[in-house]
Amino acid sequence: MTFPIPPGTRDVLPDEMRELRALMDGLRSSLQEAGYGEVRTPTVEYEDVLRQGDERAAGAGWRLFDEHGNLLVLRSDMTIPIARMVGTRFADVDGPLRLCYSGQAYRSVTRGSGQLTEFLQVGAELIGVPGVEGDAEIVALVLDALSGSGLRRHSVGLGDGALYRALLDAFEVAGEDADALMSALMQRDLVGLEARVRSAGLPEALFVVPGLRGGADVLDRAEELMGEVGATALIELRGLHDELSRRGYADRLILDLGLVHELGYYTGAVFEVYDPAVGFALGGGGRYDQLIGRFGKPRPACGLALDVQRVHVAQAAEEKMR
Amino acid sequence: MTFPIPPGTRDVLPDEMRELRALMDGLRSSLQEAGYGEVRTPTVEYEDVLRQGDERAAGAGWRLFDEHGNLLVLRSDMTIPIARMVGTRFADVDGPLRLCYSGQAYRSVTRGSGQLTEFLQVGAELIGVPGVEGDAEIVALVLDALSGSGLRRHSVGLGDGALYRALLDAFEVAGEDADALMSALMQRDLVGLEARVRSAGLPEALFVVPGLRGGADVLDRAEELMGEVGATALIELRGLHDELSRRGYADRLILDLGLVHELGYYTGAVFEVYDPAVGFALGGGGRYDQLIGRFGKPRPACGLALDVQRVHVAQAAEEKMR
Numbered sequence: 001m002t003f004p005i006p007p008g009t010r011d012v013l014p015d016e017m018r019e020l021r022a023l024m025d026g027l028r029s030s031l032q033e034a035g036y037g038e039v040r041t042p043t044v045e046y047e048d049v050l051r052q053g054d055e056r057a058a059g060a061g062w063r064l065f066d067e068h069g070n071l072l073v074l075r076s077d078m079t080i081p082i083a084r085m086v087g088t089r090f091a092d093v094d095g096p097l098r099l100c101y102s103g104q105a106y107r108s109v110t111r112g113s114g115q116l117t118e119f120l121q122v123g124a125e126l127i128g129v130p131g132v133e134g135d136a137e138i139v140a141l142v143l144d145a146l147s148g149s150g151l152r153r154h155s156v157g158l159g160d161g162a163l164y165r166a167l168l169d170a171f172e173v174a175g176e177d178a179d180a181l182m183s184a185l186m187q188r189d190l191v192g193l194e195a196r197v198r199s200a201g202l203p204e205a206l207f208v209v210p211g212l213r214g215g216a217d218v219l220d221r222a223e224e225l226m227g228e229v230g231a232t233a234l235i236e237l238r239g240l241h242d243e244l245s246r247r248g249y250a251d252r253l254i255l256d257l258g259l260v261h262e263l264g265y266y267t268g269a270v271f272e273v274y275d276p277a278v279g280f281a282l283g284g285g286g287r288y289d290q291l292i293g294r295f296g297k298p299r300p301a302c303g304l305a306l307d308v309q310r311v312h313v314a315q316a317a318e319e320k321m322r
Numbered sequence: 323m324t325f326p327i328p329p330g331t332r333d334v335l336p337d338e339m340r341e342l343r344a345l346m347d348g349l350r351s352s353l354q355e356a357g358y359g360e361v362r363t364p365t366v367e368y369e370d371v372l373r374q375g376d377e378r379a380a381g382a383g384w385r386l387f388d389e390h391g392n393l394l395v396l397r398s399d400m401t402i403p404i405a406r407m408v409g410t411r412f413a414d415v416d417g418p419l420r421l422c423y424s425g426q427a428y429r430s431v432t433r434g435s436g437q438l439t440e441f442l443q444v445g446a447e448l449i450g451v452p453g454v455e456g457d458a459e460i461v462a463l464v465l466d467a468l469s470g471s472g473l474r475r476h477s478v479g480l481g482d483g484a485l486y487r488a489l490l491d492a493f494e495v496a497g498e499d500a501d502a503l504m505s506a507l508m509q510r511d512l513v514g515l516e517a518r519v520r521s522a523g524l525p526e527a528l529f530v531v532p533g534l535r536g537g538a539d540v541l542d543r544a545e546e547l548m549g550e551v552g553a554t555a556l557i558e559l560r561g562l563h564d565e566l567s568r569r570g571y572a573d574r575l576i577l578d579l580g581l582v583h584e585l586g587y588y589t590g591a592v593f594e595v596y597d598p599a600v601g602f603a604l605g606g607g608g609r610y611d612q613l614i615g616r617f618g619k620p621r622p623a624c625g626l627a628l629d630v631q632r633v634h635v636a637q638a639a640e641e642k643m644r
Contacts, residue, residue, distance in 0.1 A: 003371045003406050003617055005364050006394060011407050014359025014421070021360060025347075037336025038343060042327050042440055043365065043426060044384065044396075049325045062366065062394075064386035072328060072384075074365075084325050085333050099336070104365060118364055295325055 008117030020120070023149055023315065024308050027122040028102050030145035036100035036124050041081035043104065047071040052294050053080030054265045062106050074106040079265070079288065079303055082125050087295025090127075097127040102308070123285070123305030127292065130300035132239040135269045135287060139244055142273065142283070142304045143252050150315055154275045154282070155252045158240060159259025160233040161266035161286055164210060170229035171203050185210055185260055210258030216241055218255040233268075240269055265291045271304055277317035282310045330439030342442070345471055345637065346630050349444040350424050352467035358422035358446050363403035365426065369393040374616050375402030376587045384428050396428040401587070401610065401625055404447050409617025412449075419449040424630070445607070445627030449614065452622035454561040457591045457609060461566055464595065464605070464626045465574055472637055476597045476604065477574045480562060481581025482555040483588035483608055486532060492551035493525050507532055507582055532580030538563055540577040555590075562591055587613045593626055599639035604632045 005011065012020060032038060047063065050073060062074040075081055078101050090097055102122040124141055126134050139156050146154045164185055168178045177200050184193040194207040205225045212218045219238050226234065237255065244253055254274070261270050261284060270286035285304030292299045327333065334342060354360060369385065372395055384396040397403055400423050412419055424444040446463055448456050461478050468476045486507055490500045499522050506515040516529040527547045534540045541560050548556065559577065566575055576596070583592050583606060592608035607626030614621045 003374065003410055004368060005371075006366050006368065006392075009364030009366060010362075011364070011411060012362040013407075013411060014361055017360045017362055020362075038339045039336055040332075040334040040339055040342075042331030042333070043428075044328050044331060044440070046326060046328065049327075052325065062386050064384055064396075070328075074386075085335075088325055089333060089335060106365075118366070 010118075019315075020308060020312055023312055024102055024120065024122055026149045027145045027306060027308070027311070028100060030148045031100040031122070031124050031141065034098070034141055034144075036098040036126075036141075039082065039085065039099050039101055040103065041075070041078065041085060041101075043074060044072045045075055045081060045084075047073045049084060050075070050080050053083055053291055076107045077105050078103065078121060078123055078305060079125065079285075080291070082303075083288075083291045083301070084295045086125075086127055086292050086299070086301075087297070091296050094128075096129045098124070099127070100124045120308040121283075121305045122308055123283070123303060125301060125303035127301040128299050129302075130289070131268075132236060132243050134300065134302050135240050135271075136243040136247065138285065138302050138304050139240075139271055140247055140249060142271075142306065143249055146273070146282075146306075146311065149311065151275060151311070151318060153277060153318060154273065154314070155254055157254045157256040157259050157272040157274060158237060159256045159270045159272075160237050160268060161260055161270040162268060163233040163237075163257060164260060166229060166233055167206060167209060167226065170226075171206065173202060173206070177202070181206060182260075185258060188258065190258065212255070212257040214255060215253075216245075216255070218257060222257055236268060261286060269302065273304070273306065275314040275318065277321055278310070278314045280310060281307075282314055283307055332440075341637075342630060342634055345634055346424055346442065346444055348471045349467045349628060349630070349633070350422060352470045353422040353444070353446050353463065356420075356463050356466075358420040358448075358463070361404065361407065361421050361423055362425065363397070363400065363407060363423075365396060366394045367397055367403060367406075369395045371406060372397070372402050375405055375613055398429045399427050400425065400443060400445055400627060401447065401607075402613070404625075405610075405613045405623070406617045408447075408449055408614050408621070408623075409619070413618050416450075418451045420446070421449070422446045442630040443605075443627045444630055445605070445625060447623060447625035449623040450621050451624075452611070453590075454558060454565050456622065456624050457562050457593075458565040458569065460607065460624050460626050461562075461593055462569055462571060464593075464628065465571055468595070468604075468628075468633065471633065473597060473633070473640060475599060475640060476595065476636070477576055479576045479578040479581050479594040479596060479603075480559060481578045481592045481594075482559050482590060483582055483592040484590060485555040485559075485579060486582060488551060488555055489528060489531060489548065492548075493528065495524060495528070499524070503528060504582075507580060510580065512580065534577070534579040536577060537575075538567075538577070540579060544579055558590060583608060591624065595626070595628065597636040597640065599643055600632070600636045602632060603629075604636055605629055 064072050104118050105121050106118050126138050180196055190211050197206045209222055209225055259270050265288045266286040267289045268287035272284045273282040283306035287302040289300040292301055386394050426440055427443050428440050448460050502518055512533050519528045531544055531547055581592050587610045588608040589611045590609035594603045595605040605628035609624040611622040614623055
């Protein structure tokens, strides 16, 4: 007889757990020392409440029914539950709210593959601080937390979640073409993106811009290509890059104009956390100025979440490279 | 519009979370300092795997289906998942295994009420140390952990999960009568128990023994009433009481011969944790010598789990009484 556990889940034995716990506690302590108060939400939420936050987030998790036949889901991220909490429990707070969390979430490994996974997250949400000021605080916070946990080579990719949509609008690409391009970009399939742009006879900027990745010169190049079109997004992104550089994080930043996120609630800057020692992102986040308003009084907000088990793998991989 | 969360779940805001986190970390640190290595298992398990551990444990949780139509459940306790882990992942370990955990579990508040709840547990499992030696280690461990977290008035109820079954067998009570008595006892309905014993013309010991609660004299009285019948259980219980008294815990012990647990896997001593400042148990556990064998090589084992939110309420209630 065998006694399997569900695919995408794990048993963690003491040696590994000791390291994971130290990492998780260390990351959370960094956030708390910076003034982020820990919160906790239920593992299970009503599906229509999560759907209020984002159509796709609600569909991504494991589903179950309660005794009254209501559809419940295991939370697929912490941002929507925290937006719900802020909208309903912090309605009277006007000043900035700094919240952090650690806990499990449950999500499709690849959308549509049917394979679900349980993962450990530590993250932070900054509510009530708009634009560059808020974005820079969150990115610096997470870079510092990772330095505190012993990483030496980590970096953050900076993009803008509204940039490509603005590009499509500016070139009046809509309908099937727009969907196909957006979908290729979300899969980071730049080859497919280029092929589609060429076969549809659309402007080259539609594949050149999302391929731009690197330092501040990336923004110069994008400005040439986009002109007025990308004005807002590019100005914000340059502002964020300048502000973080001013604070001493220049060598940890990678501008990435093809960075978009699957979840639909991002409205501005988007972030992805990397380490050259491993081939996957350690976490991600961004600005979501429209999300909290779906649950109460509108407030600007941004956040970033780390996958603790991936950060743990990166720690080990960096150790080996020393 | 309202955005409810499922009944039996909670949002925890920063002020409360800071206290819960300190409590949870403090309890876990106590266990770890005593040599208990932290482990982690998936939140979700296959229903038939949990059922292998205990029929009722599998039925107590929230159910969901995976993409292949397999029935999954949110774990209703940590002991069965850890028994599964020990049976499958520690098959080669012969010496004692000391494991601890902290995490959520999901269970009916009252069986059959349909009301389910998410709760935070911290607990310990001692595998490979049989009888009184193992039981005393676990009880002392948890009493110390609670003292470490600032409780001053906590105690542990000591009973034997096999005692009443032995009593029923000895008096040859079977079938409907036995089920009715067992069920009354599980609901701690001693009035109903007495009525049933009297109306069926059964020996008085069947309601007097489970009503015995107090110091070591309880064991003397039970021996008079039970004679040979309760020999094994009472000898073990006296041994445990003596050993814990020898270690200085006498004033923290309450012998309770009516203590049984709902879960069917307990085979010997059972424990329940109290604090006079609150009207509910803070946790419970016991010896389960047959459980690990259902997942691999048989090993004696016992464990105890605390409900962190209940301990937190007791902390606050004790503060008020000072």
